[in-house]
Amino acid sequence: MNKLLNSIRLLKDRRVLINSAAFSGYLRGLSAKEEAAPHPFRVMVSKEMSDHVRSWRFIILLALILLTCFSSLYTSLSSIGTAVKANDPNGSFFFLKLFTLSDGTLPSFTVFIGFLGPLLGISMGFDAVNAELNGGTLTRILAQPIHRDYLLNAKFTAALMLIGTLFFCLSFLVTGLGLIIIGVPPTADEFLRIIFFTILNILYVAFWLNLSILFSVRFRQAATSALTSIAVWLFFTVFYQIIINLIGSMLISPDASPYEKFNYQELIRNLLTFSPSRLYGDASTTLLLPSVRSLGPLTLEKVVGTIPGPLPAGQSLLLVWPQLTGLIAATVLCFALSYYSFMKKEIRSH
């Protein structure tokens, strides 16, 4: 492994040397020395990215995600022949089934990403700041002529860029493989939906990334912040729904009027949307199943006269706009909180 890394490094070095030799003449023309050197922020981002790529935990999670991705692709491909039924409103969206279909033995692609995505986000952020603090590198780096927020911003940007690249690669990989194997190209509408779905994935992972960065600023021990992040994740994916449903079943008496029942349903649904995993689940289903027309209960008046049929991509997006906004807001909130506490933080290591 080391040998491999070394040779890669050597190659990189050589490339850089050639590049810089070629560029230096042209840069000398630009005269100012400053212009030859990249902006410190770019340097920091690229350093963080290479740190992630080299770290074992990223490699392991990447392998895990690739593995599950391919296995779910396999199950969906093996059952896709029997999946299309005569009057299925999603029938014309053959291609999207690659992402949602499962033969029952393995969960589908979306479920896997919904499960592993947060883990990826948490693993990339939980020791972002406290590892530097404990390692004594934080004071050294902040004593360089950079602004303090560069460090946090660089960590966030680097992780986000990696996540973005990773998810676009995954989506296009699945699309490409599906294209080759089933031989049916996606329509423009389907392609748009896949892009939106990818962006949704990135947003979802970015939320967990920011949450774990927040904990890494707040907690001194990396283990504490990792466990807290995982606890929050488990709470929202497993226990939150159970608790809300329990409360719901206690509140609704069996002999309540339909109107009351409807109101309670609405309340519970609203409470459930506080969970990021619920937001992600709702949004991904709507984006990948064009026949989903509403995420809440539908009254008879609403359904009367409608013809079951798929929505266009724009309308589906409109339907999940609240979910997307909610995810973005939660992400921004986490980032703002960690930004605030990082700027106020005493950066001495003891």
Added chain:
Amino acid sequence: MNGNIIELSGLTKTYGTLTAVDHLNLRIKKGEVFGLLGPNGAGKSTTIMMMLGLTEPDSGSVEVCGFDAVTNQIEVKRKVGYLPDEVGFYENRSGFENLLYTAQLNRIPLITARERARQLLKQVGLEKEGHKNAGTYSRGMRQRLGLADVLIKNPEVIILDEPTLGIDPRGVREFLLLIVQLSRREGITVLLSSHHLHQVQQICDRVGIFVAGKLLAEGDMATLSEKLFTGEPFVIEAGVNMVQIQAGESGNGIISGSRLQEALQQVAGVSSIQFTNGIFRLGSSVDATAAIARTVVESGFDLIYLQKKEYGLDDIYNRYFERSEEHEQIAQQHPVAERP
């Protein structure tokens, strides 16, 4: 700038009820090696953090290289190299890569940075280890890499926070020597914080004694001892051949031992004389070493030992520390006494 590269005035920082730094005034001239000396928890690190703009002072101002450290910290950090007391490096990167990273954060072009990094690694004696992962470095090696890391940006001022902590004595001497050489050769101002008196004494031009957030005294070693040991800042020990003295006393010699004592008493500045086992211990207000030597020799005795004893930082430090403890005790006793 009037020659001062660091100017602190009225600097105060409190953490809750604890006053870490209390109205500190300090001026450091360009090119000097200044030692900030104080016990643990005296507020040395906090002061340094405020000089770099990494901690905001509650009141007072910090000016480094003509820039205000609060409002213009980027410019300050461009000119100041800082070696924290527990310096850390990215352990999965080599020492060389760590240096390159710092250089790039300072916007040094990559080609120049490589050259400088190589040169500096050689200078601090890490040529061979430069391409090993920094995680494998020993404490002393990390410290030396830290010095290279500080120097790679061509600083005007370097601030070292407890730089010798945890290095073996030989390593300490080499390290300090390296710092002094650099300072002299390149005209870099050095601010060094430590609680090791001897080390500071070895290399610093001026010393500030810092206890409980206050600068108790500052100045070069001589000034400090003069301030402290008023009257007798110099103690000179002169050893005389015992046989001659005994012979002189018993055989009614030309000059007896007591006459020598009288002669020594006449030397200008000498205020006290103790005589034990052939060694005269003379307290003096001025440096009278030469005059004493002359007197002994002219009196016909063999001078076999002569030492000018200067007060070390140990003595100075203890003296000051005792005083501040006395103050504290008084302060503590006072409210108790008032209570009925």
